Amino acid sequence: MKTELRSCAACGEPISDRFFLEVGGCSWHATCLRCCICQCPLDHQQSCFIRERQVYCKADYGKQFGAKCSKCCRGISASDWVRRARDLVFHLACFACNQCGRQLSTGEQFALVENRVLCKAHYLETIEGGTTSSDDGCDGDGYHKSKTKRVRTTFTEEQLQVLQANFQIDSNPDGQDLERIASVTGLSKRVTQVWFQNSRARQKKHIHAGKSKKSCMDELSQDSSVHCMQSEV
Structure with a gap:
């Protein structure tokens, strides 16, 4: 056939x-x-x-x-810590204010302006055209009084990529590794060390929040079962 x-x-x-x-x-x-x-x-x-x-x-x-970070445009793997804002997804280290570069914490207020993340302070500056209240250091004539402000470090996308990649390998690098990472990123060793400290703190906070939620659900489940047993008696 x-x-x-x-x-x-x-x-x-x-x-x-x-x-x-x-x-x-x-x-x-x-x-x-x-x-x-x-x-x-x-x-x-x-x-x-x-x-x-x-x-x-x-x-x-x-x-x-696959899913990509809305900040650095790199792929997001199943093991990555992420933050979500509406339909956008960010690496934990990339979820930072576009204006000042400060990473945002859980529960902190922020805004999305044309898919750019802004902390509350810089969002208010944006919608108010850069004007602030009378108690922000301005005198009666509207001129800013000189006052000491803490200088915030702004990270570039390339620096964040290097930092995050090393964080995935070792979240608590020793002094020698910190110097190596600082050399690659062009940051100071102190700034690099603080970035790792902040990232570890946020990761620990996420883990603790997840465990607390699970513990709460377990308690609710136990309470429900006890109530049912008492009703049968």
């Missing part, structure tokens, strides 16, 4: 091989199933991805269509 040969979705040639691959309802020569980005063969991979008739390996699919 004559049987119609399948056509390969990649090369269009008939498939006469004893073994072939089927992906997304299409047939492929084993040697033709490749990632459209890196061209690596996928015949021995456990999985692959198809989107708009294009085949991707897992790594390239994640790069193309």
Whole structure:
């Protein structure tokens, strides 16, 4: 009996091989199933991805269509700590005021202006056109009085990328590593050390908040079960 040969979705040639691959309802020569980005063969991979008739390996699919940080535009992995603002997602270290570069803490008020994150102070300056109240250091004629202000460090996207990458490897680097990271980023060792301290504190706060929430839910569950038992008696 004559049987119609399948056509390969990649090369269009008939498939006469004893073994072939089927992906997304299409047939492929084993040697033709490749990632459209890196061209690596996928015949021995456990999985692959198809989107708009294009085949991707897992790594390239994640790069193309996976979640990305709205600040640094780098990919976000499942193990990364993130913050969300509306439909935007940020790395923990990237969730900082665009004006002053200060990282924002849990519960702190902030604003989104054209997808830019602003702390409360700089948001108020934006909507008020830079004007502030009379007790902010201005004299009666409207001139600013000289007063000492703490200088805040502003991090560039490249510096944040380096800092975050090293934080994922070791959240508490020693003095030698701090000097190395400071040298790479162009920051002082003291600023680098403070950044790591703040990031560890925020991470610890997130973990503690998650445990507290779970503990609260466990207590509610226990109370409910006791109440039911008493009702039966």
